[in-house]
Amino acid sequence: MDTVLLPQIKSWISKKTGLRIVDNNEASFLRLIQARIKHFKLESMADYYQLLHQFSPVQLASEHEHLSRELTTGETYFFRDQGQFALLRQHILPELIERNRSKRQLRIWSAGCSSGEEPYSLAILLDELNAGLSDWQIIIHATDINPEALIKARESLYREWSFRQMSEQRRQRYFQQSEGHWILKPAIRQHVNFQQLNLVSDYFPNTIKGLSEIDLILCRNVFIYLESSMVSQITDKMTATLVEGGYLMTGHGELFAHHHIGLRTLVFPESIIYQKSTVTHHTPPKPTKPVAVNKATKTITPLSNAKISAKKNIPHKAKTNNSTRQQAIPAYTMQDAWNFANQGQSEKALSVCKEFNDKSPFQHQPYYLKALLAHELGNDEEAKLLLKKVIYLAPEYIAAYLELADIYSKENQNLLADKMRTTACELLQKLPPNANIETFGNSTVIEILQFVKGLI
Numbered sequence: 001m002d003t004v005l006l007p008q009i010k011s012w013i014s015k016k017t018g019l020r021i022v023d024n025n026e027a028s029f030l031r032l033i034q035a036r037i038k039h040f041k042l043e044s045m046a047d048y049y050q051l052l053h054q055f056s057p058v059q060l061a062s063e064h065e066h067l068s069r070e071l072t073t074g075e076t077y078f079f080r081d082q083g084q085f086a087l088l089r090q091h092i093l094p095e096l097i098e099r100n101r102s103k104r105q106l107r108i109w110s111a112g113c114s115s116g117e118e119p120y121s122l123a124i125l126l127d128e129l130n131a132g133l134s135d136w137q138i139i140i141h142a143t144d145i146n147p148e149a150l151i152k153a154r155e156s157l158y159r160e161w162s163f164r165q166m167s168e169q170r171r172q173r174y175f176q177q178s179e180g181h182w183i184l185k186p187a188i189r190q191h192v193n194f195q196q197l198n199l200v201s202d203y204f205p206n207t208i209k210g211l212s213e214i215d216l217i218l219c220r221n222v223f224i225y226l227e228s229s230m231v232s233q234i235t236d237k238m239t240a241t242l243v244e245g246g247y248l249m250t251g252h253g254e255l256f257a258h259h260h261i262g263l264r265t266l267v268f269p270e271s272i273i274y275q276k277s278t279v280t281h282h283t284p285p286k287p288t289k290p291v292a293v294n295k296a297t298k299t300i301t302p303l304s305n306a307k308i309s310a311k312k313n314i315p316h317k318a319k320t321n322n323s324t325r326q327q328a329i330p331a332y333t334m335q336d337a338w339n340f341a342n343q344g345q346s347e348k349a350l351s352v353c354k355e356f357n358d359k360s361p362f363q364h365q366p367y368y369l370k371a372l373l374a375h376e377l378g379n380d381e382e383a384k385l386l387l388k389k390v391i392y393l394a395p396e397y398i399a400a401y402l403e404l405a406d407i408y409s410k411e412n413q414n415l416l417a418d419k420m421r422t423t424a425c426e427l428l429q430k431l432p433p434n435a436n437i438e439t440f441g442n443s444t445v446i447e448i449l450q451f452v453k454g455l456i
């Protein structure tokens with residue numbers, strides 16, 4: 001098939017839908033377009049390109065939904081990212097409950113809720129807090145662009161895979177087994193309201209949909225799929241949807257290097273979170289007490305050195321250097337390893353890393369991913385050893401220094417943490433200010449440098 005028009009189709013889709021289609025996913029994007037050509041019974045890519053321009057707004061919205069389903073990962077599970085849920089349990093939700101005690105109401109929005117595990121996790125967490133909320137009006141709005149995912153969410157029927165980060169005790173308390181599935185109990189389901197919403201094209205605040213005066217918005221692992229301009233637009237709309245002092249929680253590092261007017265950045269050991277405030281900070285403020293701890297988030301989507309799936313949001317697309325491409329790995333590539341980690345399939349990711357280690361023991365990328373996965377599982381000692389190995393093999397690999405600094409900060413070894421961050425700054429200062437760095441997405445050297453300096 002003639003692929004001359006593929007770049008134009010990619011550009012048009014990105015412009016109209018906001019979806020960010022990365023270059024190293026060219027093969028899967030081509031397969032998607034070929035499938036759409038077959039679906040519409042067209043003859044060529046030129047026919048599909050012409051059809052896109054002829055779509056009515058309704059038809060475009062339908063095509064957007066389909067493309068979004070195919071180009072994004074709907075993978076989720078209960079209590080995904082234990083660190084962020086610990087932050088919600090220990091700090092954010094208690095603070096919101098105390099603040100709203102007079103009006104006895106709490107409004108939460110789970111944006112990009114997929115099949116419902118995230119909003120239901122929030123409902124379970126609120127029940128476990130047992131903070132005298134029985135007579136409160138607890139409203140959890142859950143939205144997604146995918147109508148099929150919303151149908152599954154409303155059914156609240158889940159298989160074993162959705163519980164891989166949930167204790168058996170918690171599952172037995174809140175779910176009932178039914179014909180090979182687990183169904184959520186009605187007392188929890190009643191707090192969640194599901195509805196379809198397109199974050200790019202739909203407007204909000206929206207009182208009709210109930211999306212106004214929100215205390216807490218979770219929009220995690222959504223922005224990684226969107227163009228930078230769309231991320232800023234959506235963030236502005238979400239800021240307007242929050243009450244004064246309300247919180248926005250994203251995937252780790254997703255808003256780094258984006259301007260977010262009206263939000264101030266709070267840095268906790270578990271994650272970065274943003275609070276609506278008339279006083280804004282575009283870099284994390286130097287913390288004094290528990291509200292904002294002097295600690296970078298563990299992300300892998302650069303800058304905060306991202307956490308993986310359940311605890312870190314692994315960069316959706318990782319670069320592969322020339323030496324990697326030269327290795328004849330029969331089954332998977334390192335790109336697949338990152339994708340598996342991003343989907344929460346840690347065992348598959350580790351298996352691919354082991355293949356690479358066996359064939360090329362001096363390649364640092366597999367050790368870095370293994371370190372992040374070890375950290376995710378709470379094996380910080382193993383993670384530190386792996387990160388030190390990365391630094392030994394690749395002394396200028398900045399992400400390893402920042403991830404190691406995060407672990408040292410967690411252990412209150414602040415001198416070692418500052419030493420790692422200082423080294424990272426020295427390495428950054430040697431690079432062109434506007435250059436991009438592997439594992440740090442579109443963030444430039446100068447942006448990363450400013451962020452890291454704010455943590456020392």
